[in-house]
Amino acid sequence: MAIVHLIDLAYEIAQKEYKDGTFSFNQLYTQLNSKANANSHQQSIGEVYCELLQDPRFTYIGDKKWRLREFLSDDQINNISESLYDIQVEGNTDENKTKSIIEKEIDEEFDEAAEENETNSEL
Numbered sequence: 001m002a003i004v005h006l007i008d009l010a011y012e013i014a015q016k017e018y019k020d021g022t023f024s025f026n027q028l029y030t031q032l033n034s035k036a037n038a039n040s041h042q043q044s045i046g047e048v049y050c051e052l053l054q055d056p057r058f059t060y061i062g063d064k065k066w067r068l069r070e071f072l073s074d075d076q077i078n079n080i081s082e083s084l085y086d087i088q089v090e091g092n093t094d095e096n097k098t099k100s101i102i103e104k105e106i107d108e109e110f111d112e113a114a115e116e117n118e119t120n121s122e123l
Helices: 006-017 025-038 045-054 074-085 094-098 101-122
Strands: 058-062 065-068
Touching (some): 006 025, 006 045, 006 058, 058 101
16 A cells, blocks of 8 residues: 555645635645544644645645645736735834735644644644
């Protein structure tokens, strides 16, 4: 029996459950965690999130939403990249000057997923 890496399992779940639609990391992680536990795989939420960020099959589209890259046109990918990375953050705090909006969204999404994971593991 071949070993399936969690990111590949996440991709299979995204293809099956979300097809060309959007999904949140929390949705994907919850499904991945339930399937992975059944197969005795264990990986921290941070490791899964890092793998998702690095895997070219997944595209963060903003507003805590993800899509599979295969369902996006080149123009859509370019528009997403421009809107996410060409944002000027205004404000007086040092944090606003050093963090882009995309980094804040990713941090918030990761924190929410970690809190949900803690709650689930306490049950």
